[in-house]
Amino acid sequence: MSRRVVRQSKFRHVFGQPLKADQSYEDIRVSRVTWDSSFCAVNPKFLAIIVESGGGGAFLVVPLSKTGRVDKNYPLVAGHTGPVLDIDWCPHNDNIIASGSEDCTAMVWQIPDSTPLRPIMEPVVTLEGHSKRVGIITWHPTARNILLTAGSDNLIIIWNVGTGEHLITIDNHPDLIYNVSWNRNGSLFCTTCKDKKVRVIDPRKQEIVAEKLSPHEGIRPMRAIFTRDGSIFTTGFTRMSQRELGLWDPVNFDEPIALQEMDTSNGVLLPFYDPDTNIVYLCGKGDSSIRYFEITDEPPYVHYLSTFSSKEPQRGMGFMPKRGLDVSKCEIARLYKLHERKCEPITMTVPRKSDLFQDDLYPDTAGPEPALEAQDWLEGKNADPLLVSLRDGYVPLKNRELKVVKKNILDSRPAPRRSMSTCDGNFAHQVTLEKLLEEIHSLKVTVQSQEKRICDLENKLSKFTNGTA
Template identity: 25%
Template structure:
C-alpha cells in the first residue's frame, strides 16, 4: 500500500494567458542590485526602468478591455535599489535608492495621474539603501538596510523604532517572518543573522551561511521556522540551503544549483 497520497495537483500545468492579456513594449532596466526588480500589488506592477531612479508602473487590470498604459514614476536622483508594496494598502509603494533615501508613494486608484512627488521621504542617511520590506502584520512599519545597519521605521511617526547594527559588513538582504516576530538578514561577512527587533538590537542567533561573499538572498518558508538562503559556495557554485531557526547551528539541507561563470 502506498504510504503517500497522490497530489491533486499532479496533472496541473501552467497555461499562458491570451495574447491580448500580455503586457508588451516594456523597456525594463538591468541595474545590478540586492533588491527586487519587479513587484506587484493587487492594483499595480512596478519594475526597474532603463533610466536611473525611475520605475515603470503598469496597472494590473486594464479598464474596459483596453490596452494597459505604462507610466513612469520618477523616484530618485540615483538608482532605485529596492521597492515594496504595503500588505495593508495596495496603493502604497516604498522605494529605496543609492541616493541614500527611502521614499513612500501613494499610487492612484486608476485613471489618475502618477504622483509627481513622494508623500514621505526618509533620509538621506550615511550609505545607499540596499533593501527594504514592509512588516507583514504591523501597518506602517518598514525595515530598511543601508551599509551595515538595518533600521525599522514607524512611518506614521517618521522615526526609527529600532536600529540593528551588529553586522560585520555590508548587508545583502533582509526578510520578515510571516508572523512578523523575527527578521532575518544576510551579509557580506558570510553570516546569516536572526533578530527579534522587539527584544533588542542584538542578533539572537547567527551562523556562517555561504562560503562565498557574493550576493545572497533569504526567504522564510511560509509560517514555519525554516529559512531558505540562496548564495554561492567557495567554488562559486550557486547553492540553496535550508535552515531551522529554532537551532541555527548548521544547514538542514544543501543543494547545488549550477556553476557561476565568474
Template identity: 40%
Template structure:
C-alpha cells in the same frame, strides 16, 4: 531529476505562459545591475523601475490592461536623483508604494491613479539603499537596508532602531509574525535578530561561496537560504533556528553564475527559485523539513527578477495558485506566468488554504510596545476571517462632567480599525475572492453538478439574489460590521441623570461632594495620566534613537569634511609648486 513523492498536494503543479496580448510590452525596464526587486505587484497595479536619464523613475500600470505601451503615453513618476533599485507595495493598502534609491532615500507614494501619484513620506539613510520589506502583520512598519552596513526599522515614518553589520547586507526578511528579522551579509553569515532591541538571536555560516546569498523564513522556526558553494555551485539549504549547526536539508541546483532568488508562498508552502540571468523558475514544496522538487518552467529569454501576485487576485476558475511577473530586460517585456495546480469539481477548494488578508493584525504602536500576532487570514472560499486582528488598547473613560471628551472616535487612531479607502477596496477584493469560481468541468459533469452550492439550497434570500452574486453583499456587510463595531460605551448621557445627581446632592449635602471627589473620576484620571506617560516614554525613546542616528551622521560628515580640507591643502601646495617652477623657468 529528483523523484516526486505521491503524497504531495501540489505534485502536478506546472507553469503556464500567457498569450502575447496578455503581456506588458515596450516597458523601459531599468538596466541597473543590482539584485533588488525592480518590479512589484498587488491586486490592482504593477510597479516597474524604469531606465531614465538624470534620476530614478518608475511606472504604475493597471494589471487588467496589458498590451504594448506607447512611448508617448508613458507616465513616468520621477522623484529620486538616482536609480530606483527596490520596490514594495504596502500589504494593507494597495495605494501605498515604497521605493528605495541609490540617492539614500526611501519614499512612500500615494497612488490615486497610474497618472496621479503623489509623495507621502520620505525616509533618509546615510548611503544608497539596497532593500526594503514591509512588516507582514503590523501596519506602517518598514524594514530597510543600506550600503552603510545598517538595517533600519521604521514605524509610522519614525526611526525605531538600527542594527549594524560588519559588511554589506545581501538580503533581509521578516518572520511570519514579525517577531524576528533575518539577514545575510557579505561575511557569509546569516543572522536572526530582534528588530525592536537589535539583539542577535542566532548567527551561522549559511553558504561557503563568496557570492551573494539570500534568506527568508518558511515558518517561525525555519529559514531557507540560497547561495553558492565553495566551488561556485548554486545551492539551497533549510535551517532550524534552534539548531543551526547543520542544515535540515540542502542540495545543489546547478553551476550557473546568476544569483538564485527565492520567493515563498507561506499559504501553500510552495517555494519558487528564479535564477537571475536565466529563464528557469523551479517549483518546490516544503513538507516535513525537506524541499521536494515539483516542476520547472523554462524559457529562452533571461529574467531580471519576478514578483508574486497576492492570492486574493488570482483566478480560481483556472485553478491558479500563483501568478509570477517576470522582467525581460533584453526585450522590455513584463510577462505573467500562471502557476496552476489542476483540480476538478469540488476538489478545487483543496488547493486554496486560508490566505493573508489585507488587514493589519496590530498597529505600529502595539508592535513597538512588544505585541506579536500572526497575520490575519481569510478563507478564499467563504470570505470568513480566520484570526481577527488584535483590538486596540481601550482608552480610559472620561469623567461624566466632560462629555465632549467622549465624542472622539473609539478607534483611538489605531490603523487596525480605521476603514480607509484602501482597506475598503481590499475587503471588496476579499468578497470577490469569496465568490464561487466558474466551473471547469466537462458538459456532462457540469449538467449534473450545480455551479454554486448556495444556489441549490432552499434559502429564499439566496435564490432572490442574482446568479453569481449571492455571497458578495452578505459577506461584505458582515466584514463591515466586524470592523465598524465599537466597544466604547454610548456618549449620550442617560435620561434623568441630572435629576438623580440633584437628588443625591440635596440629600447628602457636602458628603456627596466628598465621595465624588475621591471616587471614580480620580481613578480614571490616574489611568489616563499613566497611559499618556507611557506614550510619551515611547516617543522620547524614538527621539533619542533618532538623535543618536543624527549624531552618527554628523560625525561621519565631519570626517569627510576633514578629508576634503586635507585634499584642498594638498592641491594648493601642488599649485604653489607649479607656479614656482614656472617662474623659475621664465
C-alpha cells in the same frame, strides 16, 4: 522486486504557463542597474516595475488590467534623484508602495486608482537616515505602517511611515547586507551579509538571536527567507561555484535540515515563498527557468516539483500575493517575468477537473488588514496575519489614503528662556509675521500663474477635441 514509492502530494503536477501575448505588458524599458533585487512588485491592483529614466530614478506603476503596449509617455513615479534599487507594496494598503534609491533615501507613495495625468513627483513621506544607497525595502507583515530599510552603510532602519519617524536602528552588520526577510508574525527577521553569515535578529531588543557562518561556502551572494514554521530557507553557492539551497533550524544552526546542490549557473537565486502551500519558487537573474520546491516534514524535506522553462532570460521577477490569484482556475501562484522590453505573467496551476472551490488548495490566507498598530508592535506585542477566505474570490479595496501625522518638532525644542524682554519677544514675533506674509504673497503669485497655465492648456485641449485645431 521492490516498487518505487511515489511521494503523495497535491502539488506534484503543478505546471507553469505563460499567459497569451495580449496579456503581457509590452514596451517597458526595464532598469539596467546592476543590483540583485527583483525590480518588480505586484499586488491585486497594480504592477510596478523599476525602469530606465533620465534625470534620476523612476518606476512604472500600471493597473493590472492595463495589459498590452504601455505608452512611452505613461506617467512614472519619479521623485528620486538617483536610480531606484528596490520597491515593495504595502501588504495592508494596495495603493501604497515604498521605494529605495541610490540617493540614500526611501520614499512612500500613494498611487491613485485612476491613471495620473502627469508623473507622480511628490511622495507621501521621505525617509532620510541612511548615508549610502538604500537597496532593500520590506514592509512588516502584520503591523500597520512599519517599514524596514537596509542600506550600503550596513545599517537597518525601521520606520513608522504614519509619523515619518525612525524607530529603531540596527548596526550589527560589518559588511553589505544582501537581503532581509521577516518571519510570519514580524517578531524576528533574518539577514544575509557579505561576511558570509546568516543572522536572526530581534529588532525590538536589537539583538542577534542566532547566526550561522557560511551556510553556503561560496563567496557569491546568499539569500535567506523565513518559512511558515520558523525554519530558514537559504540559497547560495558552493566553494566550486555551484548553486545550492539549504533548509535550517535557527534554534540549532549547526547542521542543515537539508542541503542540495543544483547547477553551475552564476545568477543569484531569488526565492519567492508561498506560506499557504509551503512551495518556494527559485528564479535566477539571467536564467530562463523557474524551479519550484515543496517544503515538508518528511525527508528530504525540500522536494523538487518541476521547472518552468522558456527561451528568454529573466531580468527580474514579481510575485503576486495569494489574494490576487484566480481561484476558479486552480491557480496557486503567479509570477511576473521581466524581459528586456516587456513583463510576462506566468501562472502556476494545479490540474483539477472540478469547477468547485478547492478548499485544500486555498486555506485562509493573509488579508489586507493589519493585525497590530505600529505602537503595539513597538511595545512588544506580536500577532499572526489576519486571514481571509478566498472562496468567493477577492475584491481589492478602494483607495485608502495614507495620512502622515508628523510629530510636532516644536514639542521637542527647548523652552525659550524667561529672561527675554517683552520688547525682544515682540520684535521676534514681528519678524516671523513678516516672513509668513512674504511666503503667502509668493504662494499666491505661484498659484495664479499655474491657474493661468491650466486655463491655457484647457483651451488648447478643447480646441483639439472639437477638431478646430
